[in-house]
Structures are given as C-alpha cells and as structure tokens.
Amino acid sequence: MIYLDSAATSYHKPKQVAEAVYEAMLHMGNSGRSGHEISLTSSRTIFGARKKLAALFGMDDPAQVAFTSNSTQSLNIAISGLFGKGDHVITTAMEHNSVLRPLYREETEGMELTVIPCDEKGTVRYDMLEEAVRPNTKGIVCTHASNLTGNVVDIRRIGRFCRERGILFVVDASQTAGVFPLDMEEMCIDVLCFTGHKSLLGPQGTGGLCVRKGLEIPSFCVGGSGVQSYSRTHPSQMPTRLEAGTLNGHGIAGLSASLDWIQETGLAAIRKREQQRMRRFYEGVCEIPQVKVYGDFTAAERAPIVALNIGENPSEEVCDALAVRYGIATRGGAHCAPLMHEQLGTVSQGAVRFSFCYFTTEEEVEKAIQAVKEIAEEWT
Amino acid sequence: MRPKELCFLVAFHTTTEALALEDAARAAGVSGRLIPIPTQITAGCGLAWRMPISEKESMLRLLLECRLRYEDVYELTI
Structure with a gap:
C-alpha cells in the first residue's frame, strides 16, 4: 500500500516511537501518583515530553504545556474556556470542524461569531480582518494550514494583528506542528493546540495545548490529579489545571521519542x-x-x-x-x-x-x- | 519503629513542579530524592523532595536561582 493520507494520521513513524510505547507499557506506572520508581519513570517521561514540546514551540516554561487526547479536545478546552456569551470571536472559512463546532456551540449560547472568507484559491482574506473587529472582539481562532487545500495561513501576521489590538490568538497547529517552525512568543500566539499523531509522528490519543504564561483557561474536566487530594476544587496550577485523570503516559512516551527524531532530523x-x-x-x-x-x-x-x-x-x-x-x-x-x-x-x-x-x-x-x-x- | 531523622523537604502544587526540581537538583548536584509526601505536611497524595537537613542551604539557593515553583519547605523529623 502506498500511503498518501498523512494529513489524516501519520502511518509511517520512526521505529523508536513504537519501541518507546512498548517499553513504557512494560515499565511505566501512573505519573504523579506515588514516589516509587515505576511511577517516577512515568512522571519523568511525561515531564521530558513537556520540555521537548515547550522547546519546539518557543516556550520557556514546560508547565504551560497541558496534555490532552488530540487537537479537538485542546480546541474545545481553549474555546469553551476563553469565549462565551457577549464575546465576539473571529475565525476563517479554512477551519476544520474541531474549530467550527466548538465555536458554533458557543454561538448558540450567545457568543458572536464572524467567519472571514477565502479567495478562489482558498487563501484567507486578510484584508477583511480589520473590518471584522468589534469593540467586544475577544479572540481570533484559526488554523495554521488547511487540512483540505494545504494552504498555510500567515499566523505571524494574524498574531501581530491580535497583539496590537489586545485580542487573544488561538492557533490550530494540527497540520503543521513538527514540520513548520512555530514560536509562540515571536508569533504572538496565546494558545497553540496540537495533536501528537499527525506530523508530530506520535501515537494517536496524544495531543495538547500550550498556553501563554499569564493566560488562565478554566479547567475543562476536573477530578483526579495526584495532588491536593482534599481540596474540593481541581488544582489551579498549570498543567494540572487542564489535566484531570490519568494521562496517556504510554502514548506520551511514544510522542517523546518522535520529538527526539524530529529534533535529530530537523x-x-x-x-x-x-x-x-x-x-x-x-x-x-x-x-x-x-x-x-x-x-x-x-x-x-x-x-x-x-x-x-x-x-x-x-x-x-x-x-x-x-x-x-x-x-x-x-x-x-x-x-x-x-x-x-x-x-x-x-x-x-x-x-x-x-x-x-x-x-x-x-x-x-x-x-x-x-x-x-x-x-x-x-x-x- | 523505624529510626527517624531530621530532614529538609520541599512540597509542590503539581507533579510537574516536582519533576522540574528533580531536574535542577540533579544538574546542580544537590542531593535528595522524590518521596511520597508525608502525611504531617498534607493528608493529600503527591510528591515531596526529601534531603538531609545539611543540604538545606543548597536547596534554598537552588530554589531561588532556578526560580523553581513549589508550595512550601519544611524541616521535619521523619
């Protein structure tokens, strides 16, 4: 079989990825649940992956990288946590349903939404951004590259546009993370959502969101955290704030191995x-x-x-x-x-x-x- | 009863904070290890960094220099 469906998921992965998952399943316990070596091995592996992702995305604090199952979950956390009734949000016609549906859901709850159209080649109409901004515009959510056409969005330009106007910028990097340079600081990105199984070459069921330091997204899911057990509320500190329940440690071990491969290959x-x-x-x-x-x-x-x-x-x-x-x-x-x-x-x-x-x-x-x-x- | 000794401990808000400290301590050659957090500090689960009391000053310096996040520090006989 000639596999030309990598935009759906990476099928060919460096062999180290599967090996890392296998090793993890043999040797890793539950991260953050105890101080024995089997648990600590998991904690260290996951922390290592956070550090690699922070470095890849131009962040200096690995704690601002929260793991999820995929981009869709990350985008739901970001969109539902940051935007709501009374806010206005701008997006583009290039978006995947993982951006559109969470936005449409907020729209039914009273959020205002503007969709910037594309030209005949599927390129976003940057010239229409300015006129779309309203006094209550709180954010722009957009993809870095269309999963249908492959067109890349100039996110540096949109990021600057947002920062100059005090608008939050949420980026869906599902099609570009691991291939295109992404620097949250330089590109003025407030939240970067990624999946592990596409161009990051990791296992399915891995993904996450990187949150600019100082920006607080409410917990989406609450529950087990391994810390602050007697508190009635979920911990407020990142990354635990956005992570509840046992992480996909085995998958993250694989993702960590693929990040090494990407780093070595360039x-x-x-x-x-x-x-x-x-x-x-x-x-x-x-x-x-x-x-x-x-x-x-x-x-x-x-x-x-x-x-x-x-x-x-x-x-x-x-x-x-x-x-x-x-x-x-x-x-x-x-x-x-x-x-x-x-x-x-x-x-x-x-x-x-x-x-x-x-x-x-x-x-x-x-x-x-x-x-x-x-x-x-x-x-x- | 197990013999007890005076230790210096660092407690954390999150597992990530604990792992960041472990990284920094290993790099700086500060001794100690992560242990299940003693119930005297908190009844919750989690990790703490335990080290001999003699290393207290090195750890306090490390916390400052590396701007490590933590919940609190303790001197405890455990």
Missing part, C-alpha cells in the same frame, strides 16, 4: 522533502486536462497536501479506485472542513486528498501520478 529537512514530494505530484497532475487541483500553489510554503477532483467523478469513487486498483491510500469525500468545501464549490463532489510525508518516496509519487492519469483517461 524541521527544515523534513519540510524540504515533504515539499519536494508534494510539488512533484502537483506538477505531475496539474496538466492532466480532466484534473482540477484546489489550493494556492504559488505560495512559497504550503502543507504537503494536494486536493483534486477528476472531472465530475465523485471523489470517494476515485479514492476507492486508487485504493483497490493501485493500492494507494488517499482520502475522498468531505474533509471535516465544511466552509472550505463551500468556498471551493466541492460540497457535493468532495475532493480526493493526497497528503505526503517525509517517508514518501519519489517512486510512490510517480506511481500516484500515473494512477491519476489512468483514471482520468478512463473515466472521462
């Missing part, structure tokens, strides 16, 4: 190879007459995603043919980004998404191009 090297694979595939398919590619390929950098359709063929049928006839794993249909599909006019057809990773070979890319050519010729 973001620039990872990004360069992914960009090469993505660009080559784009060049190979964009000239096929029946193929329509979505997104802005004139941008200097973009997430390693190419979304396309072949004529009027339903995207899920193309996706199925790629899998069954060519052994190529892609994603078809809708991509949890309803507004992006509306903007691109692909609500009914969906799109076939090819997403690449560091481990994608040149040969695999050529085979995928050939497969698209053959389906396009046959299904016209």
Whole structure:
C-alpha cells in the first residue's frame, strides 16, 4: 500500500516511537501518583515530553504545556474556556470542524461569531480582518494550514494583528506542528493546540495545548490529579489545571521519542522533502486536462497536501479506485472542513486528498501520478 | 519503629513542579530524592523532595536561582 493520507494520521513513524510505547507499557506506572520508581519513570517521561514540546514551540516554561487526547479536545478546552456569551470571536472559512463546532456551540449560547472568507484559491482574506473587529472582539481562532487545500495561513501576521489590538490568538497547529517552525512568543500566539499523531509522528490519543504564561483557561474536566487530594476544587496550577485523570503516559512516551527524531532530523529537512514530494505530484497532475487541483500553489510554503477532483467523478469513487486498483491510500469525500468545501464549490463532489510525508518516496509519487492519469483517461 | 531523622523537604502544587526540581537538583548536584509526601505536611497524595537537613542551604539557593515553583519547605523529623 502506498500511503498518501498523512494529513489524516501519520502511518509511517520512526521505529523508536513504537519501541518507546512498548517499553513504557512494560515499565511505566501512573505519573504523579506515588514516589516509587515505576511511577517516577512515568512522571519523568511525561515531564521530558513537556520540555521537548515547550522547546519546539518557543516556550520557556514546560508547565504551560497541558496534555490532552488530540487537537479537538485542546480546541474545545481553549474555546469553551476563553469565549462565551457577549464575546465576539473571529475565525476563517479554512477551519476544520474541531474549530467550527466548538465555536458554533458557543454561538448558540450567545457568543458572536464572524467567519472571514477565502479567495478562489482558498487563501484567507486578510484584508477583511480589520473590518471584522468589534469593540467586544475577544479572540481570533484559526488554523495554521488547511487540512483540505494545504494552504498555510500567515499566523505571524494574524498574531501581530491580535497583539496590537489586545485580542487573544488561538492557533490550530494540527497540520503543521513538527514540520513548520512555530514560536509562540515571536508569533504572538496565546494558545497553540496540537495533536501528537499527525506530523508530530506520535501515537494517536496524544495531543495538547500550550498556553501563554499569564493566560488562565478554566479547567475543562476536573477530578483526579495526584495532588491536593482534599481540596474540593481541581488544582489551579498549570498543567494540572487542564489535566484531570490519568494521562496517556504510554502514548506520551511514544510522542517523546518522535520529538527526539524530529529534533535529530530537523524541521527544515523534513519540510524540504515533504515539499519536494508534494510539488512533484502537483506538477505531475496539474496538466492532466480532466484534473482540477484546489489550493494556492504559488505560495512559497504550503502543507504537503494536494486536493483534486477528476472531472465530475465523485471523489470517494476515485479514492476507492486508487485504493483497490493501485493500492494507494488517499482520502475522498468531505474533509471535516465544511466552509472550505463551500468556498471551493466541492460540497457535493468532495475532493480526493493526497497528503505526503517525509517517508514518501519519489517512486510512490510517480506511481500516484500515473494512477491519476489512468483514471482520468478512463473515466472521462 | 523505624529510626527517624531530621530532614529538609520541599512540597509542590503539581507533579510537574516536582519533576522540574528533580531536574535542577540533579544538574546542580544537590542531593535528595522524590518521596511520597508525608502525611504531617498534607493528608493529600503527591510528591515531596526529601534531603538531609545539611543540604538545606543548597536547596534554598537552588530554589531561588532556578526560580523553581513549589508550595512550601519544611524541616521535619521523619
């Protein structure tokens, strides 16, 4: 199977990741629950992962990194904790449902929401930001890169825009963490939400949010913490404030190993190879007459995603043919980004998404191009 | 009864604070280890850093220099 669905989850992971999970399952207890070595091993592993993530995201305090199960949970914690009735929040049409649905839920409770549209290439209309701001605008929530088109958002620009106006900036880094440089301080990011299983190459069920020091997000879930047991309220200190119950220590051990691999390999090297694979595939398919590619390929950098359709063929049928006839794993249909599909006019057809990773070979890319050519010729 | 000795202890709000102190102590060569927090300090669960009373000054310096967060310090015979 040629795996070109990395935007959904990383399938090829450094072998150290699985090894670390296996070792953790053999040797790790429950973090923070006792002082014996089996518990401490877990505590140290988790703390080590916090330190690596803080370094990766330009934070000086590992305690500001709270672990969750995934980006969706992180975004729910941030959005429901920071915004509510009477607040106005701005987002974009590029967003995944993990941003949109928590915002829509707050909207039904009295929060005001503005969605900034995109142009025909799926790029956010930065020029519309200023006019969207209201006296009660409390935050902007946006993705770093579209999971559908791969277009990258200039978050440094939006971060500066927010900081100058005293607006909170929440970033969904699901498609970029581990590949693109992310510096919370420099990019004026207040909350960075990430998942561990995509470009961070860790296990599913890992993720988290990094919170700017001084910003207090209320506890989303309360309960076991390993500390302050007789208090009727959950501890207020980070990261325990946003973590309740036993953490996914085994998964976090795997994530810690993948962070080591990313550090050793280097973001620039990872990004360069992914960009090469993505660009080559784009060049190979964009000239096929029946193929329509979505997104802005004139941008200097973009997430390693190419979304396309072949004529009027339903995207899920193309996706199925790629899998069954060519052994190529892609994603078809809708991509949890309803507004992006509306903007691109692909609500009914969906799109076939090819997403690449560091481990994608040149040969695999050529085979995928050939497969698209053959389906396009046959299904016209 | 187990023989008791006077110790210096650091208690924490969170496990993360405890681990940060362990890191800093190891790096600075300050002795001690993490133990289950004694019930004399708090009836809750959690960890404390336990060290010989002779190391008290080194620890107080470390707490300041590394700007480590902690809940409180104690001298306790345990």
